[in-house]
Every structure is written in structure tokens, then in C-alpha cells.
Amino acid sequence: NIEIHYQANIQGGLTILHPAMGVVISSEAVIGKNLTLTGGNVIGIKANYHEERFIIGDNCNFGANATLIGPLILGHHISIGASACVVHDCVTDHCILVGVPAKPIH
Secondary structure (H helix, E strand, C coil), X not given: CEEECCCCEECCCCEECCHHHCEEECCCCEECCCCEECCCEEEEEXXXXXXXXXXXXXXXXXXXXXXEEECCEECCCCEXXXXXXXXXXXXXXXXXXXXXXXXXXX
């Protein structure tokens, strides 16, 4: 149920809380330290990808079934709510993203 492409650049500390729900991580992803995935998560790339940056910062946390469709850049300490779909950059650290498409809440 877990597909992590061998070319994905994961810095270390990847935690998958419910692996039976499945996880997919794209080959183009550059992932910082201590990413926590709840399960059912997809870190994927658009079909028209043209060597743009696809970066996830340190200490990020994805809720159940949260999806990232890159390329995009996420800052550090970002939490993504359950079932949210992130399609745009969020370079501000310490944010919570929710909704479809995901937007920061304050």
C-alpha cells in the first residue's frame, strides 16, 4: 500500500501512522526532516511538469487523505488538514492548510 519512488529525496524521519491506508510519494519530491503522514496521502506531480521545484520543508504533518499536487514549495512546520488538496506554494512557516484547494487558516 506504500509507493515511494526510489528517486524521491527524503531527508529522514519519515513517519507513516496508518500505512494500510496507502501512501504515494513522487520521484520529484524533495522532503525535509520529520515528515509525518497519517495515511491515504499522495505527494504527486502534475503531468506537465517541467523541472520546477517540488519541495516540502522540515517538520510538516499531513492529515488523513491529504494530497499535494506539485510542483510547489511548502515552508517548515506546515500542517495540512484531513482531505485537503494543496496545489499552490505556501512558503510561510507554521501554517495550517485546509480545504480544496487548500488555503491557510489563521
